[in-house]
Amino acid sequence: MNAAAPDAKPLLELKHVKKWFAYRSGILFKKTGYIRAVDGLSFTVNKGETLGIVGESGSGKSTAGQLILQLQEPTEGEIWFEQRKLTGMSPKQLRAVRSELQLIFQDPYTSLNPRMTVKDIIAEPLSVHRAAEGRQLHRRVAELLHEVGLGEHHLNRYPHEFSGGQRQRIGIARALALRPKLIVCDEAVSALDVSIQAQILNLLKKLQKEYGLTFIFIAHGMGSVKFMSDRIAVMYLGKIVELARRDELFARPKHPYTQALLSAIPVSHPREKKERIVLQGELPSPANPPGGCGFHTRCPIAKDICRREAPVFRQYSDSHGASCHFPLQ
Numbered sequence: 144m145n146a147a148a149p150d151a152k153p154l155l156e157l158k159h160v161k162k163w164f165a166y167r168s169g170i171l172f173k174k175t176g177y178i179r180a181v182d183g184l185s186f187t188v189n190k191g192e193t194l195g196i197v198g199e200s201g202s203g204k205s206t207a208g209q210l211i212l213q214l215q216e217p218t219e220g221e222i223w224f225e226q227r228k229l230t231g232m233s234p235k236q237l238r239a240v241r242s243e244l245q246l247i248f249q250d251p252y253t254s255l256n257p258r259m260t261v262k263d264i265i266a267e268p269l270s271v272h273r274a275a276e277g278r279q280l281h282r283r284v285a286e287l288l289h290e291v292g293l294g295e296h297h298l299n300r301y302p303h304e305f306s307g308g309q310r311q312r313i314g315i316a317r318a319l320a321l322r323p324k325l326i327v328c329d330e331a332v333s334a335l336d337v338s339i340q341a342q343i344l345n346l347l348k349k350l351q352k353e354y355g356l357t358f359i360f361i362a363h364g365m366g367s368v369k370f371m372s373d374r375i376a377v378m379y380l381g382k383i384v385e386l387a388r389r390d391e392l393f394a395r396p397k398h399p400y401t402q403a404l405l406s407a408i409p410v411s412h413p414r415e416k417k418e419r420i421v422l423q424g425e426l427p428s429p430a431n432p433p434g435g436c437g438f439h440t441r442c443p444i445a446k447d448i449c450r451r452e453a454p455v456f457r458q459y460s461d462s463h464g465a466s467c468h469f470p471l472q
């Protein structure tokens with residue numbers, strides 16, 4: 144008897160995706176090079192799960208999110224969504240898919256038009272996609288506001304009349320309007336106070352359950368990523384250096400960079416002791432990444448081979464992989 148569920152296909156799949164930005168420099172702007180913002184990403188995301196993407200500022204997280212949302216075209220590689228290859232689709236085909244993919248940004252203040260009322264902000268995607276009109280539109284907007292914990296009395300107000308947390312709720316309502324399947328949350332709570340962060344994260348979890356949403360949750364610190372994610376991908380210089388189920392990553396990180404990020408989370412109890420690993424130096428420029436292992440210039444355990452050879456990404460179990468010549472035990 145075969146009790147195992149048939150292998151479900153992933154909702155999203157990235158295959159060796161790269162995004163290199165060309166730049167010019169030198170006296171006559173003739174010298175060209177590439178900023179390797181995203182440098183060979185491969186991963187899958189299953190329906191209903193949250194994949195966290197974590198890494199320092201400049202590691203390529205937002206670019207990865209933009210590529211997934213088809214807001215940027217990859218230099219190389221393929222992106223598949225529900226067995227459909229998004230890369231290479233015509234603009235018309237893409238338009239149909241786009242409503243299924245939505246973005247929640249860090250700063251809703253810059254993304255919400257200050258001259259539009261809340262009602263118009265949330266109604267806009269519905270009108271553009273001709274998803275509702277008239278009374279039905281009004282009802283849907285009110286319903287969305289209610290879903291995110293706001294009320295009808297907020298309908299005719301403007302973004303500046305709201306607090307940061309409330310504005311993020313408006314941004315979430317707008318992202319939900321077209322009933323998307325996948326939402327990329329790019330530093331969605333990073334600008335908010337910790338107590339407000341918790342409220343928004345709980346709201347996102349509630350909505351995920353209700354709507355069966357799939358999230359890609361991007362942040363530069365482990366705190367909110369830990370709370371939200373089923374699996375976590377750690378990015379460094381445009382590459383994933385470790386990807387594992389959340390609890391496994393926290394209990395047994397394989398990559399010294401992951402270990403350093405974990406050590407930076409504040410302790411929750413005063414008697415809890417933890418040694419903070421402070422990485423030396425800055426993130427190297429993605430325009431001129433180090434040879435060998437990209438992390439070797441800051442790695443506390445780097446050896447000769449790390450300077451010479453790039454480590455391959457190895458699977459240690461079905462749910463845990465990393466790229467390091469000297470993985471932690």
Ligand code: ADP
Pocket residue numbers: 164178179180198199200201202203204205206207429
């Ligand atoms: P993160 O979100 O992790 O902070 P980003 O994806 O924003 O990282 O950026 C990754 C790298 O790519 C950075 O070095 C950034 O300066 C560069 N970059 C991002 N967008 C562009 C662009 N449009 N043109 C040139 N360089 C870019």
Ligand code: MG
Pocket residue numbers: 204205206330
């Ligand atoms: Mg970013």
